[in-house]
Amino acid sequence: MKKQKEQAVMVTTEFRGVFFGYMSEPPVNGSVTIERARNCVYWSADVKGFMGLAAGGPTNNCKVGPAVPSLTLNKVTAIVEVSPSAQAKWEEGPWN
Numbered sequence: 001m002k003k004q005k006e007q008a009v010m011v012t013t014e015f016r017g018v019f020f021g022y023m024s025e026p027p028v029n030g031s032v033t034i035e036r037a038r039n040c041v042y043w044s045a046d047v048k049g050f051m052g053l054a055a056g057g058p059t060n061n062c063k064v065g066p067a068v069p070s071l072t073l074n075k076v077t078a079i080v081e082v083s084p085s086a087q088a089k090w091e092e093g094p095w096n
Contacts, residue, residue, distance in 0.1 A: 008082040010054045014075035018050055020090040021071065030076055037071035038093060040064050054080040057089025064093045
């Protein structure tokens with residue numbers, strides 16, 4: 001089976017987690033694995049909600065953890081495509 005193209009995504013879970021990473025396989029039974037995964041521990045009001053993390057990315061007022069090679073998330077509630085500009089900001093990993 002051919003792997004799909006890697007896509008920058010933001011994933012939310014039933015446990016209120018917000019994660020960024022790269023998905024190359026579709027979700028299976030409510031679970032998804034993302035590569036180079038980061039989590040957003042805190043986002044500030046200037047982001048304009050969690051969807052703002054996908055649209056514009058985290059700001060310097062956010063707390064984004066360091067990347068891990070791979071993360072499997074269970075009980076996924078949303079997978080959101082991340083804009084190219086947001087992707088660059090997630091990669092910076094702001095923590096203030």
